Amino acid sequence: MKSVSTKLFASFLALTLGVALAQSSAFASEASEAHKAALELKAAIKKAGSDEAARTAAQTALKDFAKSKADILQEKRGSLTKLDLMYLGLIQCMAGNNDTGIETLRVAVEKKEETKYGANIHANLVQALLDANQPDGAAVEVDKMLALYTEAKEVKIAVMNLGMAYRGALNFEKSAHWLQKAFDLGDMNATKPLVNDLLMLGKQEAAVAAAQLAIEKGVPQQKDDMQTLKDITEKIGSDVTEQLKFDAFVPSGGPDMTDKVVVLIFSHGSAKTFKVCLKLCDKVKKLLADDVVPILTTTYYKKNFESGKIDDSVTPEMERDFGAKLVDQENWRGWMGYLKDEAATKAWGVSALPHVVIVSKDRKLLFAHTFDLSDRGDRDWAVMQKVLESAAK
Numbered sequence: 463m464k465s466v467s468t469k470l471f472a473s474f475l476a477l478t479l480g481v482a483l484a485q486s487s488a489f490a491s492e493a494s495e496a497h498k499a500a501l502e503l504k505a506a507i508k509k510a511g512s513d514e515a516a517r518t519a520a521q522t523a524l525k526d527f528a529k530s531k532a533d534i535l536q537e538k539r540g541s542l543t544k545l546d547l548m549y550l551g552l553i554q555c556m557a558g559n560n561d562t563g564i565e566t567l568r569v570a571v572e573k574k575e576e577t578k579y580g581a582n583i584h585a586n587l588v589q590a591l592l593d594a595n596q597p598d599g600a601a602v603e604v605d606k607m608l609a610l611y612t613e614a615k616e617v618k619i620a621v622m623n624l625g626m627a628y629r630g631a632l633n634f635e636k637s638a639h640w641l642q643k644a645f646d647l648g649d650m651n652a653t654k655p656l657v658n659d660l661l662m663l664g665k666q667e668a669a670v671a672a673a674q675l676a677i678e679k680g681v682p683q684q685k686d687d688m689q690t691l692k693d694i695t696e697k698i699g700s701d702v703t704e705q706l707k708f709d710a711f712v713p714s715g716g717p718d719m720t721d722k723v724v725v726l727i728f729s730h731g732s733a734k735t736f737k738v739c740l741k742l743c744d745k746v747k748k749l750l751a752d753d754v755v756p757i758l759t760t761t762y763y764k765k766n767f768e769s770g771k772i773d774d775s776v777t778p779e780m781e782r783d784f785g786a787k788l789v790d791q792e793n794w795r796g797w798m799g800y801l802k803d804e805a806a807t808k809a810w811g812v813s814a815l816p817h818v819v820i821v822s823k824d825r826k827l828l829f830a831h832t833f834d835l836s837d838r839g840d841r842d843w844a845v846m847q848k849v850l851e852s853a854a855k
Contacts (some may be wrong), residue, residue, distance in 0.1 A: 476727070481701065489726050490611045492538075492544075493535055493542065493550055494546065494549055496535065496549065496553060497532040500552075500553055503520065503524040503527055503528075504567045506523070507524065508684040509746045517670065523557070525557055525558055528553050528554070528556040528558075529558075530727050531553055532557050534552065536550065542580075543571045545570075545577060545579055545583065546572045547567075548567060548575060548582075548586055549592065551569075551572075552567075552586060552590075555565055558658055560590070560593070560594045561594075561636045564594060566699065567589060567637075567703065569588050570583050570661045571583055571603075577678055581611040581614035581616040584603065584610070584611070584620075585607070588623070588624070589623065594754055597624060597633075598795045600624055600627070600635075604617075604621055604640075609614075609642075617647070618644060618647050618648070620642070621640055621644045621817045622644040624640045625640030625641035625644055626640075626654075626655065627640075627656070628640060629655060629659060629845065630840075630844055632848060634659045634663050635663065637659045638656060638659040638660055640717075641655055644656075645672070645675075645676075648672070650680050650681070650815060653672065653676040653680075654686065654832055655692070655834075657673055657691060657806075660672060661698055662849075666696075669697050670692060670696055674692055676691070678775075687814070690812070690813045692719060693811070694809075694827075694830045695808075697830075698827055698828070698829075698830070699810075699826055699827065699828075700827055701826060702821055703825070704726065704839060705810070706825065708800060708801060709778075709802045710778070710799075710800040711798065711799055711800070712782055712785045712797065712798040713744070713786070713797070716797060716799065717755045717757070717797050721753050721823050722753060722754060722755045722823060723753055723755070723821070723823055723850065723853045723854055724752060724754075724755050724820075724821040725740050725754060725756040725819070725821075725850070726810060726819040726821050727743055727746075727757070727758055727759060727818055728759045728807060728812050728815055728817040728818070728819075729758060729759075729816050729819075730763060730765065731767040731788045732765050732769070732817065734850060735815045736788065737792065737817050738816060740758065740792055741792075742818070742833075743758055743796055744796075745843070749850055750850055750854050754854070755797075757796075757798070757799040758798045758799070759800075759801065759808060759819075760798065760800060760801070760807075761804055761807050762801075763781070763804075765780075765781075767785070767787075767788065781800075782800065785798045811831075814832045814834070815832075817830070817831070817833070818830045818831055818848075819844075824854070828849055828853055829846065831845070831846070
């Protein structure tokens with residue numbers, strides 16, 4: 463079982479087609495070259511990772527560079543092409559001048575100039591509005607895009623991003639509306655968040671129907687995953703006492719789950735999600751303290767923790783030993799819970815990692831959702847936090 467990162471929520475600032483243009487000397491302009499250089503500085507921020515000093519230096523360098531280039535280009539704004547106005551707007555946003563950048567991007571969108579990059583330019587305006595936490599304004603522009611660029615891939619991404627922005631704001635009605643549109647446009651990646659939105663709205667029958675439609679409309683490779691989604695969606699609200707049993711724990715013995723909210727966070731030690739899931743366990747514990755038991759949950763994969771490869775010589779005992787070593791290495795004080803087999807994990811709705819399940823104190827299934835690690839807004843955590851806070855009452 464692998465971690466699936468769909469990269470649904472990647473910023474148009476990085477994906478913009480203008481980057482490719484900036485790399486071509488035949489199309490290069492002062493604005494496109496400045497934007498290309500700004501993106502390289504932006505990449506340095508990500509590369510800095512957890513190094514605060516390096517990160518701060520990279521952020522300062524980007525902001526200073528973007529401001530200087532924006533000032534120069536602003537003086538030439540009247541002569542800039544539609545595409546170069548887009549670059550200027552993006553650079554202004556990178557300089558921290560979001561309102562000015564959005565206004566420039568609007569001018570670019572509305573400029574009467576024929577270009578094959580119209581959908582891309584409009585998509586950048588949508589993303590700038592979302593980055594500025596203005597989803598309602600973005601919704602207006604997405605409606606315009608739907609009318610202008612019906613078949614453009616940028617439209618599908620913009621619709622999906624808008625749906626996820628509303629989801630992060632915990633506006634599940636609007637989120638479901640836009641994710642349904644993304645689904646109708648053929649983006650099957652909208653299925654899981656759409657199903658979860660409908661469940662958050664108390665519309666379980668509609669959620670089951672959406673999963674069923676994904677089974678019928680999806681590609682053959684996805685049908686099994688969508689069936690797993692449908693099965694777990696039908697279980698929401700049911701008693702899962704009998705299902706909440708583990709084959710083994712690390713450390714042995716396991717936690718006392720009496721009168722506790724139980725959170726199962728599915729990962730595997732050889733997967734890249736392992737540390738992410740440990741941090742998620744810690745966030746859950748910090749949020750609810752003694753009211754919750756987070757369990758890093760897995761099964762026996764016969765996968766070597768160190769190589770990440772399937773090894774038939776690996777036994778359940780060896781996997782538990784590997785797990786204990788990893789827990790020690792990370793200095794984590796919690797439990798790893800082992801389920802009997804892969805069928806047991808699928809029974810909890812697992813089709814990708816990380817997957818999170820929340821069970822109430824009276825053993826009702828409240829939540830089952832696969833997290834998207836590429837979601838830069840941490841929106842799945844916001845939804846999960848809402849469920850946890852309600853469960854703890």
